[in-house]
Amino acid sequence: MDLQSKAPAGDIETRWSRHKFNMKLVNPANRHKYNVIVVGTGLAGGALAATLGEQGYNVKAFCYQDSPRRAHSIAAQGGINSAKNYPNDGDSVFRLFYDTVKGGDFRARESNVYRLAEVSVNIIDQCVSQGVPFAREYGGLLANRSFGGAQVSRTFYARGQTGQQLLLGAYQSLSKQIDAGTVEMFPRTEMLELIKVDGKARGIVTRNMVSGEIESHLADVVVLCTGGYGNVFFLSTNAMGCNATATWRAHRHGALFANPCYTQIHPTCIPVSGENQSKLTLMSESLRNDGRVWVPKKKEDIQKSPADIPEEDRYYYLERIYPSFGNLVPRDIASRRAKEMCDQGLGVGPEVDGERRGVYLDFGDAVQRLGKKAVEERYGNLFEMYERITGEDPYTTPMRIYPATHYTMGGLWVDYNLESTISGLFVGGEANFSDHGANRLGASALMQGLSDGYFVLPATVANYLATAEKVEIDQSHPEVQAAVQSVRDRMEKLLSINGERSVDSFHRELGKIIWGYCGMARTKEGLETAIEKVKALRAEFWKNVRVLGGSEELNVSLEKAGRVADFLELGELMCRDALMRSESCGGHFREESQTEEGEAKRDDENYQFVGAWEWQGEEQEQVLHKEALEFEYVKPSQRSYK
Amino acid sequence: MSTINLVLHVWRQTGSDDKGSFETYQAKDVSEHSSFLEMLDQVNETLVADGTMPIAFDHDCREGICGSCGMVINGTPHGPQKATTTCQLHMRQFKDGDEVWIEPWRANAFPVVRDLVVDRGSFDRIIGAGGFVTARTGSAQDANALPIAKGIADQAMDAAACIGCGACVAACPNASAMLFTAAKAGHLNLLPQGQPEKESRTRNMVAQMEAEGFGHCTNHYECMDACPKGIDVEFIAKLNRDFVAATVTARAPLNTRAK
Numbered sequence: 001m002d003l004q005s006k007a008p009a010g011d012i013e014t015r016w017s018r019h020k021f022n023m024k025l026v027n028p029a030n031r032h033k034y035n036v037i038v039v040g041t042g043l044a045g046g047a048l049a050a051t052l053g054e055q056g057y058n059v060k061a062f063c064y065q066d067s068p069r070r071a072h073s074i075a076a077q078g079g080i081n082s083a084k085n086y087p088n089d090g091d092s093v094f095r096l097f098y099d100t101v102k103g104g105d106f107r108a109r110e111s112n113v114y115r116l117a118e119v120s121v122n123i124i125d126q127c128v129s130q131g132v133p134f135a136r137e138y139g140g141l142l143a144n145r146s147f148g149g150a151q152v153s154r155t156f157y158a159r160g161q162t163g164q165q166l167l168l169g170a171y172q173s174l175s176k177q178i179d180a181g182t183v184e185m186f187p188r189t190e191m192l193e194l195i196k197v198d199g200k201a202r203g204i205v206t207r208n209m210v211s212g213e214i215e216s217h218l219a220d221v222v223v224l225c226t227g228g229y230g231n232v233f234f235l236s237t238n239a240m241g242c243n244a245t246a247t248w249r250a251h252r253h254g255a256l257f258a259n260p261c262y263t264q265i266h267p268t269c270i271p272v273s274g275e276n277q278s279k280l281t282l283m284s285e286s287l288r289n290d291g292r293v294w295v296p297k298k299k300e301d302i303q304k305s306p307a308d309i310p311e312e313d314r315y316y317y318l319e320r321i322y323p324s325f326g327n328l329v330p331r332d333i334a335s336r337r338a339k340e341m342c343d344q345g346l347g348v349g350p351e352v353d354g355e356r357r358g359v360y361l362d363f364g365d366a367v368q369r370l371g372k373k374a375v376e377e378r379y380g381n382l383f384e385m386y387e388r389i390t391g392e393d394p395y396t397t398p399m400r401i402y403p404a405t406h407y408t409m410g411g412l413w414v415d416y417n418l419e420s421t422i423s424g425l426f427v428g429g430e431a432n433f434s435d436h437g438a439n440r441l442g443a444s445a446l447m448q449g450l451s452d453g454y455f456v457l458p459a460t461v462a463n464y465l466a467t468a469e470k471v472e473i474d475q476s477h478p479e480v481q482a483a484v485q486s487v488r489d490r491m492e493k494l495l496s497i498n499g500e501r502s503v504d505s506f507h508r509e510l511g512k513i514i515w516g517y518c519g520m521a522r523t524k525e526g527l528e529t530a531i532e533k534v535k536a537l538r539a540e541f542w543k544n545v546r547v548l549g550g551s552e553e554l555n556v557s558l559e560k561a562g563r564v565a566d567f568l569e570l571g572e573l574m575c576r577d578a579l580m581r582s583e584s585c586g587g588h589f590r591e592e593s594q595t596e597e598g599e600a601k602r603d604d605e606n607y608q609f610v611g612a613w614e615w616q617g618e619e620q621e622q623v624l625h626k627e628a629l630e631f632e633y634v635k636p637s638q639r640s641y642k
Numbered sequence: 643m644s645t646i647n648l649v650l651h652v653w654r655q656t657g658s659d660d661k662g663s664f665e666t667y668q669a670k671d672v673s674e675h676s677s678f679l680e681m682l683d684q685v686n687e688t689l690v691a692d693g694t695m696p697i698a699f700d701h702d703c704r705e706g707i708c709g710s711c712g713m714v715i716n717g718t719p720h721g722p723q724k725a726t727t728t729c730q731l732h733m734r735q736f737k738d739g740d741e742v743w744i745e746p747w748r749a750n751a752f753p754v755v756r757d758l759v760v761d762r763g764s765f766d767r768i769i770g771a772g773g774f775v776t777a778r779t780g781s782a783q784d785a786n787a788l789p790i791a792k793g794i795a796d797q798a799m800d801a802a803a804c805i806g807c808g809a810c811v812a813a814c815p816n817a818s819a820m821l822f823t824a825a826k827a828g829h830l831n832l833l834p835q836g837q838p839e840k841e842s843r844t845r846n847m848v849a850q851m852e853a854e855g856f857g858h859c860t861n862h863y864e865c866m867d868a869c870p871k872g873i874d875v876e877f878i879a880k881l882n883r884d885f886v887a888a889t890v891t892a893r894a895p896l897n898t899r900a901k
């Protein structure tokens with residue numbers, strides 16, 4: 001398969017505007033004749049459904065929560081980037097583009113990243129016009145902060161609830177369209193299968209999560225905005241329901257899955273506290289602006305109260321190893337170094353599974369330097385959240401943090417139009433692989449979701465509708481019937497196994513395997529072991545899972561079982577991709593490929609490509625396709641944060 | 643690590659046509675570090691092992707922000723800890739041997755779906771009636787062309803912090819949705835962007851709230867106490883003022899939506 005990015009050539013600054021001009025439009029009077037399915041109503045899908053509805057298309061939108069307002073985007077805390085350069089500190093579209101390509105460790109497509117940076121300025125305008133209450137300065141202008149080590153202040157924020165406010169903005173616009181009847185909303189409805197007719201995406205099969213009813217929905221184009229797959233790890237900062245089912249089902253129909261091994265481990269999360277933990281909580285990265293990271297220098301100190309460890313016995317390892325970036329090194333580096341400290345037996349906090357996995361994030365100096373009030377103003381709500389969860393007060397005792405899975409850069413392969421390898425199937429937001437390469441910069445996911453949803457997809461989806469031949473099909477089409485039947489069969493199968501183990505126990509075990517072997521550091525042997533373990537676990541799942549109840553009722557175990565079954569396939573592919581890529585880049589660290597100082601070592605000669613996998617059938621090894629990456633504007637260099 | 647044992651009385655109801663009743667379960671060896679929902683996960687694992695359907699409850703982020711979770715715990719929405727959602731309530735708030743009564747939100751406008759899961763679609767319809775600013779995608783002016791006094795922006799954010807969980811309704815003796823509606827309308831009515839539609843928004847949201855069957859607000863203020871985000875009842879007073887102002891200009895009958 002020849003992967004065509006379809007990115008326009010020529011001057012990068014005008015690529016998107018030229019491309020937009022060359023795309024076809026749909027006459028406003030004809031738009032209501034087109035049916036569009038949008039699966040997922042987080043930032044990407046919510047923004048898209050609202051925009052297409054307002055433009056007059058006939059939209060059906062789906063989400064698994066009881067309301068679109070609850071999508072996982074709501075949990076984003078820190079902020080959203082934009083190249084507005086309001087602080088006049090030297091930012092520009094080109095600089096945001098440059099930082100994103102470099103931050104992604106030269107594994108993203110330049111054209112897409114440039115467009116993202118370009119559109120970023122429109123996003124802020126759009127959100128403010130909707131009434132998103134971003135933080136402001138006393139003069140009434142928008143406030144910005146520097147985030148995740150960026151050297152300019154380009155992050156817009158709404159207290160510690162940026163994702164919530166952006167999502168509510170999109171949700172409110174969407175609600176207006178739902179009320180107006182241009183968008184039909186299906187909450188508590190899960191997509192379980194893609195319908196493909198004559199090689200094109202033509203609809204989806206869904207399950208009503210209240211009544212259990214299986215239905216098919218047909219359309220002229222299908223867009224998946226279903227978020228990331230971080231929950232493969234079981235413990236992650238993602239919401240409990242985040243899943244890969246929609247993208248994985250599309251993958252099984254021929255949509256290539258790109259770079260599945262690129263996952264982001266966020267350095268500042270609250271450590272695991274016990275065996276029954278269900279999820280991990282992120283503490284915003286902004287904390288690293290003022291908090292200092294350390295571990296005890298001596299192993300005998302790890303159980304001491306941090307207050308009893310004198311200054312000279314504390315190892316501020318990030319400040320030591322990276323004098324110029326210090327505590328603000330990129331996420332992957334901060335995460336890996338924390339792991340290294342704990343591997344050396346210097347971790348702090350309670351013992352879980354025989355290990356202490358935690359490092360201190362200390363605000364003692366900040367409180368002294370700025371005063372408690374200033375610290376409270378900046379981080380008050382985060383400190384409260386920390387105290388609620390751990391029972392400890394971060395003003396007086398250093399926080400304990402440890403990395404956790406947070407974001408997935410991999411996803412369905414898409415071209416410049418965000419169209420997958422299945423014609424008529426578009427993918428937006430975290431669900432696609434497009435813009436972040438091997439590592440995403442802080443505050444850039446919200447930007448990408450809204451860029452895709454408000455600006456890119458409305459144009460490219462319209463172009464598709466204007467150029468594709470319109471063929472009517474109905475529910476009686478054999479492909480539709482077959483898709484519905486396959487969903488029914490799968491439900492029946494899951495319900496009939498009636499084995500010994502709960503769905504969660506399989507999910508937890510899968511998470512442990514992937515975290516252990518395909519987490520912050522990966523090796524050839526480890527990945528080979530993991531693949532065997534995942535296969536064995538998958539085989540056991542289909543023999544020994546216990547799902548009670550029936551399919552025609554609200555059945556939480558059944559919902560979870562379907563998702564975990566897909567994770568059990570995706571988990572293996574993540575390991576295979578990590579095994580194939582025997583270089584280190586961004587969030588993917590192969591121990592075999594590191595510099596003398598222990599930093600990630602890329603291998604541009606052999607791995608400067610997107611790895612996109614093609615499904616071959618159950619229990620068959622997938623086939624790798626490569627999209628070569630070219631860098632015309634940002635020349636690949638080794639990242640250095642020393 | 644210390645663990646506790648609890649006796650749970652949990653509302654079980656298979657669907658809207660079932661009457662429902664309390665069932666008693668033992669929660670054993672619960673870590674004080676567990677959240678309330680993790681405690682329920684643990685109980686559910688034992689139920690599944692015994693062949694009993696697990697307790698259904700809504701939840702997603704488990705970070706106190708999505709507003710999915712919510713149950714009445716010993717008579718209080720979201721349980722004993724102030725300004726805390728159920729998912730953020732931790733078991734160190736309970737003692738060994740405690741009996742815990744767990745029920746769904748109870749309100750006519752929130753029918754029970756199953757066990758502790760209720761249908762809050764009425765909230766979405768209140769937003770659809772007017773809880774937005776019309777802003778056509780792609781046509782916005784530069785964001786800084788409209789400076790907004792920090793005080794106003796901060797106040798709008800205080801209102802916008804509502805997570806739409808419904809605890810205010812569950813806490814209210816009349817099952818009124820005034821705090822929710824006031825927070826949502828207040829956020830937009832305060833901002834300059836919200837001015838052109840302020841009157842229709844206020845009228846239509848209030849009309850929709852009444853059409854959904856929520857009760858009237860008689861100033862008990864239990865809602866503010868139960869709100870996990872501490873939304874101030876001051877916004878209810880503001881909504882009342884905005885409503886009076888909007889009725890003066892009303893061209894459509896007050897209790898129907900001008901569409």
Ligand SMILES: Cc1cc2nc3c(=O)[nH]c(=O)nc-3n(C[C@H](O)[C@H](O)[C@H](O)COP(=O)(O)OP(=O)(O)OC[C@H]3O[C@@H](n4cnc5c(N)ncnc54)[C@H](O)[C@@H]3O)c2cc1C
Pocket residue numbers: 039040041042043044045062063064065068071072073074075076077078079080081162163189190191192225226227228237238239242243245246282406407428429430431442443444445446447449
């Ligand atoms: C704790 C946390 C903090 C973060 N902070 C930041 C930050 O500060 N800045 C930043 O830029 N990024 C941040 N991120 C990342 C960012 O929030 C996400 O990447 C982004 O919001 C994803 O948006 P989305 O629209 O792609 O998907 P989501 O918001 O995850 O939406 C997915 C949608 O798909 C639906 N869905 C999923 N599967 C199905 C299915 N099978 N059937 C039907 N519907 C389905 C869901 O119901 C939902 O509506 C953070 C992430 C986390 C976890």
Ligand code: FES
Pocket residue numbers: 700701702703704705706707708709710711712727728729730
């Ligand atoms: S689960 Fe999201 S607020 Fe509790």
